[in-house]
Amino acid sequence: MIEIVIDAKYCKGCNICIDFCPKKVLRCSKDINAKGYRLPEAVDIDACTQCQLCVIVCPDLAIAVTPK
Amino acid sequence: MLKHPMLEYIKEEGSSGMRLPHILCPGCGAGQVLNYTLHAVDDLIKEEGVKKENFVFISGVGCSSRLTSHYLDFDSGWTIHGRSLAIATGALLANPELKIIVFTGDGDAAAIGGNHFIHAFRRNINVTVLCVNNGLYGMTGGQVAPTTLPFVNTPTTPYGNIEDAFDLCKLAEVAGASYISRWITAQPMQIIKAVKKGIANKGASFIEVLSQCPVHEHETPVDSMNALKEITVPVKKAESSDKIPVGELHFAPRPSWTERYESVIEKANQRLS
Numbered sequence: 001m002i003e004i005v006i007d008a009k010y011c012k013g014c015n016i017c018i019d020f021c022p023k024k025v026l027r028c029s030k031d032i033n034a035k036g037y038r039l040p041e042a043v044d045i046d047a048c049t050q051c052q053l054c055v056i057v058c059p060d061l062a063i064a065v066t067p068k
Numbered sequence: 069m070l071k072h073p074m075l076e077y078i079k080e081e082g083s084s085g086m087r088l089p090h091i092l093c094p095g096c097g098a099g100q101v102l103n104y105t106l107h108a109v110d111d112l113i114k115e116e117g118v119k120k121e122n123f124v125f126i127s128g129v130g131c132s133s134r135l136t137s138h139y140l141d142f143d144s145g146w147t148i149h150g151r152s153l154a155i156a157t158g159a160l161l162a163n164p165e166l167k168i169i170v171f172t173g174d175g176d177a178a179a180i181g182g183n184h185f186i187h188a189f190r191r192n193i194n195v196t197v198l199c200v201n202n203g204l205y206g207m208t209g210g211q212v213a214p215t216t217l218p219f220v221n222t223p224t225t226p227y228g229n230i231e232d233a234f235d236l237c238k239l240a241e242v243a244g245a246s247y248i249s250r251w252i253t254a255q256p257m258q259i260i261k262a263v264k265k266g267i268a269n270k271g272a273s274f275i276e277v278l279s280q281c282p283v284h285e286h287e288t289p290v291d292s293m294n295a296l297k298e299i300t301v302p303v304k305k306a307e308s309s310d311k312i313p314v315g316e317l318h319f320a321p322r323p324s325w326t327e328r329y330e331s332v333i334e335k336a337n338q339r340l341s
Contacts, residue, residue: 010088012093014094057100057103059097059102059103060090061075
């Protein structure tokens with residue numbers, strides 16, 4: 001079971017994870033956090049290959065994916 | 069709850085409350101460089117058995133320099149503007165076993181700290197310098213810096229910059245650094261590999277990361293990051309292009325300053341006994 005967690009406290013909605021994802025698992029959601037940033041959300045978790053690229057490129061250490 | 073793996077090395081909470089989220093703007097390249105460096109350090113600690121106590125992070129003043137003592141759960145120093153390399157030299161004198169990583173920006177390294185920059189490389193002190201180069205003075209409002217590319221508009225050059233930019237990698241090579249590479253923030257795996265190589269190199273290693281500054285470039289973080297791909301070219305194809313070469317630019321190991329200093333101590337001891 002793959003889990004993709006986005007920490008709403010730390011995320012600043014820069015969308016870099018969405019740009020990097022090779023399988024286009026993430027997209028911009030309609031949710032906003034307490035600071036008004038629009039968070040990403042996982043739409044197609046089954047397509048996720050757990051490559052951890054989104055975890056490596058996140059400037060705010062806000063995303064986590066179940067390790068391989 | 070599942071958490072980002074690198075939060076293991078971050079002080080999330082301090083005496084004055086929560087430290088994270090950090091002060092950097094959304095999509096800042098300095099945050100990405102912190103993440104890449106922590107991944108490299110994590111690999112060294114878990115796979116090669118380097119002790120966590122041996123890592124020391126030192127920085128000066130600027131956006132990228134806010135990364136060290138505020139957030140990192142390592143020994144770290146947030147020091148004087150431009151003088152982080154001088155303080156790294158002192159730390160190495162006290163304990164030559166340390167693995168020192170210096171976070172610096174283009175203003176910190178090339179503008180105010182230019183002299184420390186060249187002399188640290190001339191001495192070939194055993195440090196890894198990570199320079200987050202966004203080509204402007206981000207913290208003070210995006211003014212023109214020595215690394216701003218020609219004809220770029222900034223608040224202090226509203227009709228375009230008339231000066232040529234500093235090539236920090238060439239400067240480091242001429243000064244005598246033994247490992248030099250340049251990357252852009254959109255090259256995560258290459259930067260992690262370069263940081264590991266820089267730490268393993270016994271001598272001065274200089275890694276320049278061309279970074280986006282979405283706030284002062286007035287673009288979205290993704291567009292700003294991808295715009296760097298347009299102005300750079302891999303080092304193998306650099307000869308037929310006038311773009312900025314990225315990749316491993318120079319690797320020529322030579323005896324480091326600490327090695328030579330130890331030989332001097334040995335000689336002095338022999339003469340005294």
